[in-house]
Amino acid sequence: MLLMVVFAVILVIASFVFHYRLLLWLAMYLPYPTITAHLRVLFIVMALFVAHIVEIGIYAGVYALSIQFLELGTLTGMSKGGPMEYLYFSSVIYTSLGIGDIHPSGHIRFLTGIETLNGLLLIAWSASFTFLAMGRLWPWTECCEADDTFTMKK
Numbered sequence: 001m002l003l004m005v006v007f008a009v010i011l012v013i014a015s016f017v018f019h020y021r022l023l024l025w026l027a028m029y030l031p032y033p034t035i036t037a038h039l040r041v042l043f044i045v046m047a048l049f050v051a052h053i054v055e056i057g058i059y060a061g062v063y064a065l066s067i068q069f070l071e072l073g074t075l076t077g078m079s080k081g082g083p084m085e086y087l088y089f090s091s092v093i094y095t096s097l098g099i100g101d102i103h104p105s106g107h108i109r110f111l112t113g114i115e116t117l118n119g120l121l122l123i124a125w126s127a128s129f130t131f132l133a134m135g136r137l138w139p140w141t142e143c144c145e146a147d148d149t150f151t152m153k154k
Contacts, residue, residue, distance in 0.1 A: 004072055004107040007062055008114040015055045019122050022051050023129050037137040044133050048126040052094070055122065059115050060090035066108050073106025094119035 026047060030040050064086045066072040078085045089102045093115045104112050 001107050001110070003070070004066070004110050007066065008111050011059060011062060011111075012114060012118050015058070015118055015122060018055065019051060019125060022047065023125070026129070026133075040137050041130075041134055044130060048130065052119075052122065052126070055119075056090045056094045057087060059094060059111075060086035062111065063090060063108060066111070073104055073108035075102050075104055075108075077102040090115065095123070096120055 026044055030043065035043070060083070063075070064081075064083070067074060068081070075081070075085075075089060078089070085102075091097075092099050092102070093112050096116050096119065
């Protein structure tokens with residue numbers, strides 16, 4: 001159990017630092033006017049999507065290591081236990097989707113709970129960063145200006 005707690009702490013710290021560094025890089029280096037604001041927003045969304053995939057992949061690797069080599073639990077419902085199944089399970093847990101076709105048992109259950117909380121925080125962090133970036137980069141005044149044609153009369 002202690003080993004799984006250590007894995008969880010290391011994964012949370014590593015994913016937070018990775019995410020923080022990516023957001024910092026996007027905030028510092030993306031504002032240069034070499035591309036349009038629309039493309040910058042698109043690049044931010046794509047970079048954050050790739051970051052989440054990387055974080056899911058790291059958790060999937062720890063699941064594979066914990067199950068196949070350290071025997072810290074099992075995943076009931078997996079057919080072969082290949083890389084795609086670990087990625088699938090990790091993505092379901094990370095996104096809090098909770099389909100329930102694969103069930104963890106043993107000490108890895110603790111890691112699944114931590115991954116869910118970690119994914120929730122990182123997805124929310126990405127969403128708030130995207131919202132702030134769009135507020136700064138998107139030309140809202142052109143599409144959302146007030147129009148006097150719909151004013152209420154007494």
